[in-house]
Amino acid sequence: MAVKIGVLAKQVIDPEMPMAAFRIDAGSKKVVPPPNIPPVVNGFDENAVEAALKIKDAQEATVTVISAGSTFALDVMKKPLSMGADELVLLQDDAFENTIDSFLTAQLLAAAIRKLGGFDLIICGRQASDWDNAQVPLGVAEILGMASISLGKKVDVQDGKVRVERIIPDGYEVVEASLPALVTVSNELGQPRYPTLRGIMAATRKKPTIWSAADLDLDAAQSEPRITLRDLFVPVRDQKCEIIEGENAADSGRLLALKLREDKVI
């Protein structure tokens, strides 16, 4: 039987944009998307797509990518399709604006997963590179009453079980859970595959399913905010760097050692 895999992927501001382009609108307490720098699929979510496709390489599987937000750059969000995913579901509504409130996002995604009939395996990124919350997947697992395994670097499915190499501070552990289960993955999973030309052609033909709030069976009692954002600011860095300059690079290295000795740090 084909393994039904769902991947949760978020569209984010490119985290590799130059720091100088990072701007906050103090009034609305929001980060202003940098002009001329297109958004990207959250990096760890590309790892999640890759993890799903690896399973699909080895056995019969379908991969559905789900994303929630208020606006989407369709060409950006189609990247997982061009990598080889089968289907794209966009939960798009003004009410789904990118917020720091993971509780609300998890409710949305869980409602969509239910509407899609559930999955054997849900794969997510470890965290979204905008708010760095690292909570939505665990919330989805909690709402749907599923096992969760976080920080995977290798994900295999066999005999109705998922087997994950999960990163721990001094190495990794091998963790198993019966399906259905949810797994989050990290960049240690390895470089996501590049879209092939054929994949890109196939992706252009595919139309995403788009659902608004009205299409989802959302529990009003669960839609109260959980978090209030009181302030958002860029921290001031007032470090003055003393540049050590010798006669040449090697001499600078030597002078640096003397400086550190003088300061008693070595």
Next chain:
Amino acid sequence: MADGTGVLILGDATGGELGSTTQELLAAGQTIASDLGEELSVALLGDTLDTAAQQAIAHGAQKVYAVNHPLLAKYQIDFHLSALEALCKEIAPRVVLVARTSEGRELAPRLAFRLGVGLAQDCLEVSVDAAEKRLLANRPVYGGNAIAVVSCDQTPQIAAIRPKAYEPTAADSSRQGEVISFPVELDASLARTMVVDTVIEEAEGVKLEDATIVVSGGRGLGGPEPFAHLEELAKIMGGAVGASRAAVDSGWVPSNYQVGLTGKTITPDLYITVAISGASQHMAGCSGAKVIVAINKDAEANIFKEARYGVVGDWESVLPALTAAVKELTQG
């Protein structure tokens, strides 16, 4: 849940001793509890808790809830969650503090969702809005490019604190406190995940997290071989070697070398970066270092905005000279 009262710390008693991150939480919790004018307690889960309970009291806990159960001897998320859910419902704390350790990263969000409340994730600093009795949490977002101040709208207000954000306060064995045994019923069938193997890939020498001197290398090193030079310098100073994610992703060093937002948080006295550009996500893991040194050939690199001392130059020339001079200075 009603308003709740008191500050509850989810403690770590692995190996029967109070974990260092719990001592850090106790430092943060003491201020929070006294600003609220409420009690500070610690929850300990495991099968041998007596020593850790006394240590928690010495570090400032007024109460310790000892949750003893053979199934809690080792961390397993479903057992731990179930026990913590029962405890939180019973004692109804106003504030819950969790350390964002490997276990806390999973436990804190799941516990918050299970209780139907919000979580202030990855906090560097927590304080109290005394009038509203709300916890105010400062947390880096957007890879450390910005700081968000958030509060939780329901009770308990849960915050996950980044390890090393707080210094533990000194233990005082004359402190008095109460140890309360909290029985839980757990069923082995609750466990939905099972650890079938653990592979430890510990680096030789000083541990990166504990080292007082760290030398880290980045993409500009160009390959795995130059890390031998970093090892040499680190060894002379009794330090450890770290790396940027770019070096890890290139496969030059194992992933447990990674310093940063999604790697290790380190607070050494001296942090020497070699061919690292100083991206905010890297700095998120090392900005607590006392002295940062940058060796980079690009004078415009961001690392020079973060470093105390810098050398603009090619590491291939700078590093050997630095190493030789350090050797001479420290070994006579």
